[in-house]
Protein backbone atom coordinates (compact mmCIF):
# COMPACT_ATOMS: atom_id res chain seq x y z
CA UNK A 1 0.00 0.00 0.00
CA UNK A 2 1.36 3.47 -0.87
CA UNK A 3 1.77 5.90 1.97
CA UNK A 4 2.65 9.57 2.16
CA UNK A 5 6.20 10.44 3.25
CA UNK A 6 5.93 10.94 6.99
CA UNK A 7 8.45 11.84 9.65
CA UNK A 8 9.16 8.86 11.90
CA UNK A 9 9.06 10.19 15.48
CA UNK A 10 12.40 9.98 17.29
CA UNK A 11 12.42 7.87 20.41
CA UNK A 12 12.73 10.95 22.63
CA UNK A 13 9.15 11.98 21.77
CA UNK A 14 7.62 8.56 22.37
CA UNK A 15 7.12 8.52 26.14
CA UNK A 16 4.84 6.05 27.84
CA UNK A 17 5.39 7.02 31.47
CA UNK A 18 3.47 9.76 33.21
CA UNK A 19 5.10 13.14 33.90
CA UNK A 20 4.80 14.17 37.54
CA UNK A 21 6.77 16.74 39.49
CA UNK A 22 9.25 17.06 36.65
CA UNK A 23 9.97 13.33 36.49
CA UNK A 24 8.88 10.60 34.10
CA UNK A 25 7.43 7.81 36.19
CA UNK A 26 5.30 4.67 36.04
CA UNK A 27 2.18 4.37 38.16
CA UNK A 28 2.48 3.04 41.71
CA UNK A 29 1.12 -0.35 40.66
CA UNK A 30 3.31 -0.60 37.55
CA UNK A 31 0.19 -1.31 35.49
CA UNK A 32 -0.11 -0.10 31.91
CA UNK A 33 -2.90 0.15 29.35
CA UNK A 34 -2.74 -0.32 25.59
CA UNK A 35 -3.07 2.46 23.01
CA UNK A 36 -4.31 1.22 19.66
CA UNK A 37 -4.23 2.45 16.08
CA UNK A 38 -7.85 3.02 14.96
CA UNK A 39 -6.87 2.17 11.38
CA UNK A 40 -6.11 -1.49 12.10
CA UNK A 41 -6.59 -2.10 15.83
CA UNK A 42 -2.88 -2.76 16.39
CA UNK A 43 -1.45 -1.90 19.78
CA UNK A 44 1.10 0.88 19.34
CA UNK A 45 2.16 1.43 22.96
CA UNK A 46 1.50 0.56 26.57
CA UNK A 47 1.10 3.64 28.75
CA UNK A 48 1.33 4.07 32.54
CA UNK A 49 -2.02 3.46 34.21
CA UNK A 50 -2.38 5.88 37.12
CA UNK A 51 -5.14 6.39 39.66
CA UNK A 52 -6.24 8.65 42.48
CA UNK A 53 -3.04 8.41 44.57
CA UNK A 54 -0.74 9.57 41.77
CA UNK A 55 -3.23 12.28 40.77
CA UNK A 56 -3.11 13.60 44.33
CA UNK A 57 0.68 13.69 44.15
CA UNK A 58 0.51 15.53 40.84
CA UNK A 59 -1.79 18.17 42.32
CA UNK A 60 0.51 18.55 45.33
CA UNK A 61 3.54 18.93 43.10
CA UNK A 62 1.71 21.55 41.06
CA UNK A 63 0.84 23.40 44.24
CA UNK A 64 4.46 23.21 45.41
CA UNK A 65 5.56 24.90 42.17
CA UNK A 66 2.83 27.54 42.22
CA UNK A 67 4.55 30.37 44.09
CA UNK A 68 7.70 30.09 42.01
CA UNK A 69 5.76 30.02 38.73
CA UNK A 70 3.34 32.78 39.66
CA UNK A 71 5.71 35.17 41.45
CA UNK A 72 9.24 33.83 41.06
CA UNK A 73 8.88 34.29 37.30
CA UNK A 74 7.90 37.54 35.68
CA UNK A 75 5.27 37.50 32.97
CA UNK A 76 8.06 38.11 30.48
CA UNK A 77 9.99 35.07 31.70
CA UNK A 78 6.87 32.89 31.48
CA UNK A 79 6.27 34.22 27.97
CA UNK A 80 9.82 33.30 26.94
CA UNK A 81 9.37 29.71 28.13
CA UNK A 82 6.04 29.42 26.32
CA UNK A 83 7.65 30.83 23.21
CA UNK A 84 10.44 28.21 23.40
CA UNK A 85 7.77 25.53 23.75
CA UNK A 86 6.02 26.88 20.66
CA UNK A 87 9.29 26.83 18.68
CA UNK A 88 9.95 23.22 19.70
CA UNK A 89 6.43 22.11 18.76
CA UNK A 90 6.71 23.77 15.37
CA UNK A 91 10.16 22.28 14.78
CA UNK A 92 8.81 18.77 15.54
CA UNK A 93 5.50 19.30 13.73
CA UNK A 94 5.71 16.33 11.38
CA UNK A 95 6.79 13.90 14.11
CA UNK A 96 3.96 15.06 16.37
CA UNK A 97 1.54 14.66 13.45
CA UNK A 98 2.71 11.10 12.91
CA UNK A 99 2.05 10.24 16.56
CA UNK A 100 -1.33 11.95 16.33
CA UNK A 101 -2.40 10.02 13.22
CA UNK A 102 -1.18 6.75 14.69
CA UNK A 103 -3.29 7.01 17.83
CA UNK A 104 -6.23 9.09 16.58
CA UNK A 105 -6.59 7.92 12.96
CA UNK A 106 -7.12 11.28 11.25
CA UNK A 107 -5.42 11.86 7.87
CA UNK A 108 -1.78 12.90 8.21
CA UNK A 109 -2.36 16.24 6.40
CA UNK A 110 -5.13 17.02 8.88
CA UNK A 111 -2.86 16.01 11.77
CA UNK A 112 -0.17 18.41 10.50
CA UNK A 113 -2.85 21.11 10.39
CA UNK A 114 -3.85 20.31 13.96
CA UNK A 115 -0.26 20.69 15.18
CA UNK A 116 -0.03 24.12 13.54
CA UNK A 117 -3.41 25.10 14.92
CA UNK A 118 -2.57 23.79 18.41
CA UNK A 119 0.80 25.55 18.40
CA UNK A 120 -0.91 28.86 17.56
CA UNK A 121 -2.48 28.85 21.05
CA UNK A 122 0.97 28.57 22.65
CA UNK A 123 2.25 31.43 20.52
CA UNK A 124 -0.78 33.61 21.21
CA UNK A 125 -0.74 33.05 24.98
CA UNK A 126 3.02 33.58 25.15
CA UNK A 127 2.21 37.09 23.98
CA UNK A 128 -0.91 37.43 26.09
CA UNK A 129 1.07 36.56 29.25
CA UNK A 130 2.60 40.02 29.14
CA UNK A 131 -0.74 41.77 28.68
CA UNK A 132 -2.56 40.78 31.85
CA UNK A 133 -3.02 44.35 32.97
CA UNK A 134 -4.60 45.60 36.14
CA UNK A 135 -6.41 48.92 36.61
CA UNK A 136 -6.21 52.01 38.74
CA UNK A 137 -9.76 53.24 39.31
CA UNK A 138 -10.39 56.96 40.11
CA UNK A 139 -11.03 56.92 43.83
CA UNK A 140 -14.05 58.28 45.73
CA UNK A 141 -11.76 59.56 48.53
CA UNK A 142 -8.62 61.72 48.38
CA UNK A 143 -6.74 59.55 50.89
CA UNK A 144 -7.55 56.26 49.19
CA UNK A 145 -6.48 54.48 46.02
CA UNK A 146 -8.43 51.74 44.27
CA UNK A 147 -6.16 49.31 42.48
CA UNK A 148 -7.29 46.19 40.61
CA UNK A 149 -4.77 43.36 40.30
CA UNK A 150 -5.00 40.29 38.10
CA UNK A 151 -3.57 37.17 39.70
CA UNK A 152 -3.34 33.52 38.66
CA UNK A 153 -6.10 31.36 40.20
CA UNK A 154 -3.76 28.56 41.27
CA UNK A 155 -3.61 24.88 40.32
CA UNK A 156 -5.52 24.10 37.13
CA UNK A 157 -6.86 20.64 36.29
CA UNK A 158 -7.32 20.00 32.56
CA UNK A 159 -9.17 17.03 31.06
CA UNK A 160 -9.14 16.60 27.28
CA UNK A 161 -10.87 14.41 24.65
CA UNK A 162 -9.46 12.24 21.87
CA UNK A 163 -10.73 14.09 18.80
CA UNK A 164 -8.06 16.83 18.91
CA UNK A 165 -5.33 15.24 21.05
CA UNK A 166 -2.95 18.17 20.61
CA UNK A 167 -5.02 21.30 20.04
CA UNK A 168 -7.41 20.64 22.95
CA UNK A 169 -4.41 20.36 25.26
CA UNK A 170 -2.65 23.52 24.16
CA UNK A 171 -5.77 25.64 24.08
CA UNK A 172 -6.39 24.77 27.71
CA UNK A 173 -2.97 24.68 29.27
CA UNK A 174 -1.19 27.44 27.32
CA UNK A 175 -3.45 30.20 28.75
CA UNK A 176 -3.30 28.66 32.24
CA UNK A 177 0.50 28.55 32.15
CA UNK A 178 0.67 32.05 30.69
CA UNK A 179 -1.49 33.35 33.53
CA UNK A 180 0.95 31.84 36.05
CA UNK A 181 -0.96 28.66 36.96
CA UNK A 182 0.63 25.20 37.25
CA UNK A 183 -1.39 22.47 35.53
CA UNK A 184 -2.27 18.82 35.89
CA UNK A 185 -3.45 17.37 32.59
CA UNK A 186 -5.39 14.15 32.05
CA UNK A 187 -5.53 13.33 28.33
CA UNK A 188 -8.06 10.91 26.83
CA UNK A 189 -7.11 7.28 27.28
CA UNK A 190 -7.25 6.70 23.48
CA UNK A 191 -4.73 9.48 22.73
CA UNK A 192 -2.20 9.94 25.56
CA UNK A 193 0.92 9.74 23.37
CA UNK A 194 0.48 13.16 21.76
CA UNK A 195 -0.01 14.77 25.18
CA UNK A 196 3.10 13.04 26.53
CA UNK A 197 5.11 14.19 23.50
CA UNK A 198 3.95 17.75 24.19
CA UNK A 199 5.15 17.34 27.78
CA UNK A 200 8.59 16.22 26.54
CA UNK A 201 8.85 19.49 24.63
CA UNK A 202 7.48 21.51 27.56
CA UNK A 203 10.15 20.04 29.82
CA UNK A 204 12.79 20.94 27.25
CA UNK A 205 11.39 24.46 26.92
CA UNK A 206 12.21 25.03 30.58
CA UNK A 207 9.01 24.91 32.61
CA UNK A 208 10.16 24.34 36.20
CA UNK A 209 9.43 20.90 37.72
CA UNK A 210 5.82 20.54 38.86
CA UNK A 211 4.44 23.29 36.61
CA UNK A 212 3.34 20.83 33.91
CA UNK A 213 2.08 17.40 34.98
CA UNK A 214 0.48 14.71 32.83
CA UNK A 215 -1.52 11.95 34.51
CA UNK A 216 -2.39 9.05 32.20
CA UNK A 217 -4.89 6.37 33.09
CA UNK A 218 -7.46 3.96 31.83
CA UNK A 219 -10.16 4.62 34.40
CA UNK A 220 -11.03 8.34 34.30
CA UNK A 221 -13.44 8.29 37.24
CA UNK A 222 -10.98 8.26 40.19
CA UNK A 223 -8.59 10.61 38.40
CA UNK A 224 -11.40 13.03 37.53
CA UNK A 225 -12.86 12.91 41.03
CA UNK A 226 -9.48 13.77 42.53
CA UNK A 227 -8.76 16.50 39.99
CA UNK A 228 -12.14 18.19 40.32
CA UNK A 229 -12.65 17.69 44.04
CA UNK A 230 -9.19 18.27 45.52
CA UNK A 231 -9.02 21.31 47.79
CA UNK A 232 -5.88 22.59 46.02
CA UNK A 233 -7.46 22.60 42.55
CA UNK A 234 -8.67 26.12 41.84
CA UNK A 235 -9.95 25.68 38.28
CA UNK A 236 -11.14 22.74 36.23
CA UNK A 237 -11.07 23.04 32.46
CA UNK A 238 -12.72 20.22 30.56
CA UNK A 239 -13.62 19.37 26.97
CA UNK A 240 -15.79 16.36 26.33
CA UNK A 241 -19.33 15.11 26.71
CA UNK A 242 -22.06 17.09 28.44
CA UNK A 243 -22.67 14.12 30.75
CA UNK A 244 -19.11 14.11 32.13
CA UNK A 245 -19.06 17.92 32.20
CA UNK A 246 -22.06 17.95 34.55
CA UNK A 247 -20.42 15.38 36.78
CA UNK A 248 -17.21 17.42 37.04
CA UNK A 249 -19.21 20.59 37.72
CA UNK A 250 -20.92 18.85 40.63
CA UNK A 251 -17.61 17.51 41.96
CA UNK A 252 -15.97 20.93 41.68
CA UNK A 253 -18.84 22.44 43.66
CA UNK A 254 -17.47 20.78 46.80
CA UNK A 255 -14.54 23.21 46.84
CA UNK A 256 -16.20 26.00 44.81
CA UNK A 257 -13.52 25.56 42.21
CA UNK A 258 -13.97 27.40 38.94
CA UNK A 259 -15.07 25.38 35.94
CA UNK A 260 -14.81 26.01 32.24
CA UNK A 261 -16.54 23.38 30.16
CA UNK A 262 -16.52 22.83 26.41
CA UNK A 263 -19.22 20.23 25.89
CA UNK A 264 -21.34 18.60 23.22
CA UNK A 265 -23.09 20.31 20.34
CA UNK A 266 -25.89 19.84 17.81
CA UNK A 267 -24.87 22.46 15.28
CA UNK A 268 -27.41 23.77 12.76
CA UNK A 269 -26.05 24.59 9.30
CA UNK A 270 -28.51 26.81 7.43
CA UNK A 271 -28.45 27.30 3.65
CA UNK A 272 -30.78 30.02 2.36
CA UNK A 273 -32.16 30.19 -1.16
CA UNK A 274 -29.86 33.14 -2.02
CA UNK A 275 -26.66 31.36 -0.91
CA UNK A 276 -23.69 30.65 -3.13
CA UNK A 277 -24.35 26.91 -3.37
CA UNK A 278 -20.80 25.90 -4.21
CA UNK A 279 -19.50 27.88 -1.25
CA UNK A 280 -22.15 26.27 0.97
CA UNK A 281 -21.20 22.76 -0.21
CA UNK A 282 -17.52 23.54 0.34
CA UNK A 283 -18.33 24.96 3.81
CA UNK A 284 -20.37 21.91 4.74
CA UNK A 285 -17.63 19.51 3.66
CA UNK A 286 -15.18 21.47 5.85
CA UNK A 287 -17.55 21.53 8.80
CA UNK A 288 -19.06 18.06 8.61
CA UNK A 289 -16.32 15.78 7.34
CA UNK A 290 -13.19 17.10 9.08
CA UNK A 291 -11.93 14.48 11.57
CA UNK A 292 -14.55 12.16 9.98
CA UNK A 293 -17.30 14.24 11.56
CA UNK A 294 -15.93 13.78 15.07
CA UNK A 295 -15.82 17.44 16.08
CA UNK A 296 -18.07 19.16 18.58
CA UNK A 297 -18.70 22.14 16.27
CA UNK A 298 -19.52 20.11 13.16
CA UNK A 299 -22.86 20.49 11.37
CA UNK A 300 -25.31 18.01 12.85
CA UNK A 301 -28.49 19.33 11.19
CA UNK A 302 -28.33 20.83 7.70
CA UNK A 303 -31.37 23.05 7.07
CA UNK A 304 -31.79 23.78 3.36
CA UNK A 305 -34.38 26.17 1.91
CA UNK A 306 -37.01 24.26 -0.07
CA UNK A 307 -36.37 26.28 -3.25
CA UNK A 308 -32.79 24.98 -3.55
CA UNK A 309 -33.07 21.73 -1.59
CA UNK A 310 -32.72 19.37 -4.56
CA UNK A 311 -29.99 21.39 -6.29
CA UNK A 312 -27.99 21.62 -3.07
CA UNK A 313 -28.44 17.90 -2.32
CA UNK A 314 -27.24 16.99 -5.81
CA UNK A 315 -24.06 19.06 -5.55
CA UNK A 316 -23.38 17.84 -2.03
CA UNK A 317 -23.77 14.19 -2.97
CA UNK A 318 -21.40 14.65 -5.92
CA UNK A 319 -18.77 16.07 -3.56
CA UNK A 320 -19.31 13.61 -0.69
CA UNK A 321 -19.28 10.52 -2.91
CA UNK A 322 -15.80 11.57 -4.05
CA UNK A 323 -14.29 11.91 -0.58
CA UNK A 324 -11.36 9.48 -0.37
CA UNK A 325 -11.64 7.11 2.60
CA UNK A 326 -8.61 5.35 4.01
CA UNK A 327 -5.77 5.05 6.49
CA UNK A 328 -4.27 8.30 7.71
CA UNK A 329 -0.95 7.71 5.97
CA UNK A 330 -2.44 6.92 2.54
CA UNK A 331 -2.06 9.73 0.00
CA UNK A 332 -4.98 12.08 -0.55
CA UNK A 333 -7.19 10.53 2.12
CA UNK A 334 -9.81 12.84 3.63
CA UNK A 335 -11.90 10.45 5.72
CA UNK A 336 -10.18 8.27 8.30
CA UNK A 337 -11.58 5.66 10.67
CA UNK A 338 -13.80 6.51 13.62
CA UNK A 339 -12.13 6.32 16.99
CA UNK A 340 -13.53 2.90 18.00
CA UNK A 341 -16.25 0.27 17.44
CA UNK A 342 -18.64 2.00 19.82
CA UNK A 343 -18.53 5.11 17.62
CA UNK A 344 -19.24 3.04 14.49
CA UNK A 345 -22.23 1.36 16.14
CA UNK A 346 -23.67 4.71 17.23
CA UNK A 347 -23.28 6.36 13.82
CA UNK A 348 -24.84 3.43 11.97
CA UNK A 349 -27.70 3.26 14.50
CA UNK A 350 -28.48 6.95 13.82
CA UNK A 351 -28.54 6.25 10.07
CA UNK A 352 -30.73 3.16 10.52
CA UNK A 353 -33.21 4.96 12.77
CA UNK A 354 -33.50 7.78 10.22
CA UNK A 355 -33.94 5.35 7.33
CA UNK A 356 -36.62 3.42 9.18
CA UNK A 357 -38.45 6.68 9.94
CA UNK A 358 -38.54 7.69 6.26
CA UNK A 359 -35.22 9.38 5.46
CA UNK A 360 -33.61 8.64 2.08
CA UNK A 361 -29.94 7.65 1.86
CA UNK A 362 -28.52 9.69 -1.04
CA UNK A 363 -24.99 8.33 -0.68
CA UNK A 364 -23.19 6.08 1.81
CA UNK A 365 -25.24 4.83 4.72
CA UNK A 366 -23.21 1.75 5.62
CA UNK A 367 -19.98 0.46 7.02
CA UNK A 368 -17.21 1.12 4.49
CA UNK A 369 -15.89 -1.91 2.61
CA UNK A 370 -12.55 -1.59 4.46
CA UNK A 371 -14.39 -2.70 7.61
CA UNK A 372 -12.93 -1.84 11.02
CA UNK A 373 -13.69 1.69 12.11
CA UNK A 374 -14.58 2.95 8.64
CA UNK A 375 -18.01 4.34 7.76
CA UNK A 376 -19.10 5.59 4.33
CA UNK A 377 -19.41 9.37 4.08
CA UNK A 378 -23.18 9.71 4.08
CA UNK A 379 -25.88 12.17 3.01
CA UNK A 380 -29.46 11.67 4.20
CA UNK A 381 -32.45 13.50 2.68
CA UNK A 382 -35.98 14.05 4.04
CA UNK A 383 -34.74 14.10 7.60
CA UNK A 384 -37.24 15.14 10.22
CA UNK A 385 -36.30 17.19 13.35
CA UNK A 386 -37.63 14.38 15.55
CA UNK A 387 -35.20 11.76 14.20
CA UNK A 388 -32.32 10.74 16.47
CA UNK A 389 -29.81 11.89 13.85
CA UNK A 390 -31.18 15.44 14.23
CA UNK A 391 -31.65 15.40 18.00
CA UNK A 392 -28.40 13.82 19.17
CA UNK A 393 -24.80 14.46 18.29
CA UNK A 394 -23.94 11.78 15.69
CA UNK A 395 -20.16 12.36 15.80
CA UNK A 396 -19.56 10.74 12.42
CA UNK A 397 -19.47 11.47 8.66
CA UNK A 398 -23.24 11.82 8.20
CA UNK A 399 -24.94 14.94 6.80
CA UNK A 400 -28.71 14.93 7.44
CA UNK A 401 -30.63 17.36 5.19
CA UNK A 402 -33.80 18.98 6.55
CA UNK A 403 -36.14 21.31 4.61
CA UNK A 404 -37.38 24.76 5.64
CA UNK A 405 -39.46 27.53 4.05
CA UNK A 406 -38.81 30.75 5.99
CA UNK A 407 -36.41 32.63 8.26
CA UNK A 408 -38.52 32.60 11.43
CA UNK A 409 -39.20 28.91 10.97
CA UNK A 410 -35.53 28.00 10.62
CA UNK A 411 -34.52 30.14 13.62
CA UNK A 412 -37.06 28.26 15.74
CA UNK A 413 -35.92 24.88 14.41
CA UNK A 414 -32.23 25.71 14.83
CA UNK A 415 -32.68 26.96 18.39
CA UNK A 416 -34.79 23.95 19.38
CA UNK A 417 -31.89 22.18 21.07
CA UNK A 418 -30.49 21.89 24.56
CA UNK A 419 -27.10 22.59 23.01
CA UNK A 420 -25.68 25.93 21.86
CA UNK A 421 -22.12 25.50 20.66
CA UNK A 422 -21.80 26.45 16.99
CA UNK A 423 -23.98 27.30 14.00
CA UNK A 424 -23.41 28.20 10.35
CA UNK A 425 -25.45 30.27 7.94
CA UNK A 426 -25.02 30.70 4.20
CA UNK A 427 -26.74 33.69 2.62
CA UNK A 428 -25.81 36.63 0.38
CA UNK A 429 -28.33 38.92 2.10
CA UNK A 430 -26.43 41.16 4.54
CA UNK A 431 -29.49 41.98 6.64
CA UNK A 432 -30.38 38.33 6.98
CA UNK A 433 -26.79 37.45 7.87
CA UNK A 434 -26.86 39.95 10.75
CA UNK A 435 -30.30 38.86 11.94
CA UNK A 436 -29.32 35.21 11.93
CA UNK A 437 -26.04 35.99 13.71
CA UNK A 438 -27.99 37.71 16.46
CA UNK A 439 -30.94 35.33 16.74
CA UNK A 440 -29.12 31.99 16.81
CA UNK A 441 -28.49 30.88 20.40
CA UNK A 442 -25.00 29.57 19.77
CA UNK A 443 -21.59 30.59 21.15
CA UNK A 444 -20.05 30.71 17.67
CA UNK A 445 -21.88 31.58 14.45
CA UNK A 446 -20.13 31.24 11.11
CA UNK A 447 -21.56 33.31 8.26
CA UNK A 448 -20.65 31.96 4.81
CA UNK A 449 -17.94 29.74 6.29
CA UNK A 450 -17.80 26.20 7.61
CA UNK A 451 -14.66 26.43 9.75
CA UNK A 452 -14.35 29.18 12.35
CA UNK A 453 -11.72 27.99 14.85
CA UNK A 454 -8.94 30.45 15.62
CA UNK A 455 -6.74 31.16 18.61
CA UNK A 456 -7.70 34.83 18.17
CA UNK A 457 -11.42 34.26 18.78
CA UNK A 458 -13.35 33.17 21.89
CA UNK A 459 -14.92 29.72 21.47
CA UNK A 460 -17.43 28.20 23.83
CA UNK A 461 -20.99 27.14 24.30
CA UNK A 462 -24.34 28.42 25.47
CA UNK A 463 -26.97 26.28 27.24
CA UNK A 464 -25.72 22.72 27.89
CA UNK A 465 -22.76 23.15 25.56
CA UNK A 466 -20.73 24.62 28.36
CA UNK A 467 -19.48 27.58 30.32
CA UNK A 468 -16.43 29.74 29.73
CA UNK A 469 -14.45 30.54 26.60
CA UNK A 470 -11.22 29.32 25.04
CA UNK A 471 -9.01 31.38 22.73
CA UNK A 472 -8.48 35.16 22.61
CA UNK A 473 -8.03 37.31 25.73
CA UNK A 474 -11.22 35.74 27.12
CA UNK A 475 -9.49 32.36 27.28
CA UNK A 476 -6.82 33.55 29.72
CA UNK A 477 -9.52 35.24 31.81
CA UNK A 478 -10.70 31.78 32.93
CA UNK A 479 -7.46 31.41 34.92
CA UNK A 480 -7.22 34.85 36.47
CA UNK A 481 -8.55 36.22 39.74
CA UNK A 482 -9.50 39.86 40.01
CA UNK A 483 -8.22 41.35 43.26
CA UNK A 484 -9.21 44.73 44.62
CA UNK A 485 -6.42 46.41 46.54
CA UNK A 486 -7.65 49.28 48.69
CA UNK A 487 -4.82 51.59 49.80
CA UNK A 488 -5.64 54.13 52.47
CA UNK A 489 -3.60 56.67 54.39
CA UNK A 490 -2.37 58.63 51.41
CA UNK A 491 -2.59 61.96 53.22
CA UNK A 492 -2.44 65.12 51.21
CA UNK A 493 0.92 66.95 51.31
CA UNK A 494 -0.94 70.28 51.82
CA UNK A 495 -3.87 69.62 54.17
Ligand code: NAP
Nearest residue numbers: 160161187188189220221224240241244262263264265296
Ligand atom coordinates in the same frame (compact mmCIF):
# COMPACT_ATOMS: atom_id res chain seq x y z
P1 NAP B 1 -15.92 12.10 27.26
O1 NAP B 1 -16.28 10.67 27.39
O2 NAP B 1 -16.64 13.09 28.08
O3 NAP B 1 -14.35 12.15 27.51
C1 NAP B 1 -13.62 13.34 27.51
C2 NAP B 1 -12.54 13.26 28.58
O4 NAP B 1 -13.16 13.09 29.85
C3 NAP B 1 -11.59 12.07 28.41
O5 NAP B 1 -10.32 12.44 28.87
C4 NAP B 1 -12.20 11.05 29.35
O6 NAP B 1 -11.30 10.08 29.82
C5 NAP B 1 -12.65 11.94 30.49
N1 NAP B 1 -13.66 11.34 31.35
C6 NAP B 1 -14.58 10.40 31.05
N2 NAP B 1 -15.31 10.09 32.16
C7 NAP B 1 -14.83 10.86 33.17
C8 NAP B 1 -15.14 11.01 34.54
N3 NAP B 1 -16.12 10.30 35.12
N4 NAP B 1 -14.44 11.90 35.26
C9 NAP B 1 -13.45 12.63 34.70
N5 NAP B 1 -13.09 12.52 33.42
C10 NAP B 1 -13.78 11.66 32.65
O7 NAP B 1 -16.08 12.62 25.77
P2 NAP B 1 -15.59 11.94 24.45
O8 NAP B 1 -16.60 10.97 24.00
O9 NAP B 1 -14.20 11.45 24.59
O10 NAP B 1 -15.53 13.21 23.50
C11 NAP B 1 -16.55 13.56 22.67
C12 NAP B 1 -17.39 14.66 23.28
O11 NAP B 1 -16.59 15.82 23.49
C13 NAP B 1 -18.48 15.10 22.35
O12 NAP B 1 -19.66 15.29 23.05
C14 NAP B 1 -17.97 16.43 21.81
O13 NAP B 1 -18.96 17.30 21.37
C15 NAP B 1 -17.23 16.96 22.96
N6 NAP B 1 -16.25 17.94 22.51
C16 NAP B 1 -16.49 19.26 22.79
C17 NAP B 1 -15.62 20.23 22.34
C18 NAP B 1 -15.89 21.68 22.61
O14 NAP B 1 -15.01 22.51 22.35
N7 NAP B 1 -17.05 22.04 23.11
C19 NAP B 1 -14.47 19.86 21.64
C20 NAP B 1 -14.25 18.51 21.39
C21 NAP B 1 -15.16 17.56 21.85
P3 NAP B 1 -11.17 8.64 29.09
O15 NAP B 1 -10.63 8.93 27.76
O16 NAP B 1 -10.25 7.89 29.94
O17 NAP B 1 -12.56 8.06 29.03
